[in-house]
Amino acid sequence: MVEAPPSEFIDVHGVKTHVRQRGSGEPVLILHGAGGAGLWNPYYEALSKRFHLIVPDHPGFGTSDRPDWLETMDDMLYHYIDLLELLGIPRLKVAGTSLGGWMAAELAVAHPHVVERMVVIDPAGLKIPGMFLPDLFSMTEEEHTRIIFHDQELATKQIPVTPSSEATLQRIKNLTTFARLSWNPYLYNPRLLRRLHRVKAPTLVVWGREDRLIPIENSKLWLEGIPHARLETIEECGHVPHRERPDELTRIVADFLSEGS
């Protein structure tokens, strides 16, 4: 594992926000999923060779504060607009996974001038009406891990035998903020589809073919909502391509984000 860039804590109007940055070139904002930004991983490291990569913990995740006012996705978006203002970056490329993909799309809908190009990876945010999505909130940590991986041998290696109480508390913190945003409606915003026409940024939708949490069938809604978007599929891969197929994901994301530059 490559050494992670140093942690920065940026005060975003009273919210201590944990950010890691590495690389030079055009800025790319990484929006993480419900499990948190996690450790600095090969996907981040590889992207940082080509871009100025900015990897924050969302408010209420990881080591960022959870402000009392954080209730909805809107609150999250205003936080990011504030953060980008503080960083002096008015416009940038965005890549988000799962919850982070949903957040990227909401950002591109509400603030289209901010998002230059966008990649959404196995995104939450849209759901085929009536489809049951497996309930992460009812799962043990092991079940949670198993459902987001296609390769179960790889999943087995990710499951801690006895998680420390710090790790358990961190997991509860992440889950609590995730619940705040997405308990019900679960993993989607019923208003998002009709608003997606506002997305002006060139958009790539990436999906693990074997995603069992948010099945790839849902990609058709993204292509319907954003007619100029295209879909890239990663074979033999579940819900978290950056953990299961980091090399392929990096190539796809980096190539797309480099286009038009």
Place this chain on the structure above:
Amino acid sequence: MEFHLFHLMPWPYLPDDFEQNNPSAWVTYSNSNYDPAKGNELYNRYLDELEYAEELGFDGVCVNEHHQTAYGQMPAPNLIAAALARRTKRITIAILGNAVPLRDHPLRVAEEVAMLDVITGGRIICGFVRGIGSEYFAFGVNPVDSRERFLEAIDLILKAWTEPGPFTWDGKHYQLRYVNVWPRPIQKPHPRIFVPSTGSVETIEWASDHKYPFIRVYEVASVVKALFDEYREAAAKRGYEAGPELLGWMVPIYVAETDQAARAEAEKHVMYLFQKLQHRPLAYLSPPGYTGEASLARAIERMGRRKEMPHRSFDEMQDQGMIIFGSSETVRQRLEAFQKDMRFGILVPLLQFGSLPHDLTVKNMELFARNVMPHLRPLGQPAAASAVS
């Protein structure tokens, strides 16, 4: 000592291999397994049992609220209370409780409980609960908002009962231009409040703020005692002594002619409660945000213990005071000893549990009322009402 007979109205028809083949008796166990014809028999049987409590001399009966589960057939406890309201004349009817955070409209609770209180001439005890974790899966209400909605809804309901309307309510979760509940309750200033709870730090603090009786559902007696101690300490900090009248214990009890007969008749029926009706994923008990930060560390510790609950043996449960089974003499002695140690003044016996059939339930109720209740009656008298200086 007050005696409030509790009933859960369980579904007793789960198959023998239920827990091997189903992940949960809660939320996801298909209602295609519910047979309305059997349900009709059950409701009438269970209501008969509750009504019989009046004849046997209990002080009250208790109903409660659970959703989408074989555990209990009372998603709408106020309806069961209404069914009891005109079939009983003397006893109190405790609703333990209305799960107010699950309701979009707390005023509906204010209205229904006020109606019941007026119809019964003031025999309603109003329990307020948050609802256990699984209700948040069943109802879609965000567990992160649970405690805030609980506290705000109760403030709103109590104000609606006690202050002249109309008034305007601008809360965080509820906003109403006109609050003007008709009818108002007959008890003054409002119906007696009970707080049934698993005993989170936050709930004990809040209940002790208001001197609301805290009722702990079945749990290892030493844990219940520790929670009662917490309540007493919280009360002392607030300058008063929490007497037995503020502490209640709900516990499954079975009385038979001998200790051996008690076990032989009812062991499998109480194991049905713990092994089948309590069967569910651990995560259902504590969805994210449901447990306050002050209780979180304790909850993590408790989850380890919870894991063992369905696997606990009959003997362990007996030894730990999770259940109290035996002859009249045994049950009397054990309850006296527990009372002396735990100092509660409200006993909430669960005399039907799991798959216990009607004839045994009636026998249990009669033996308890005749041979146990009179002996315990003098225990747990209220503390002197003087404030601690």
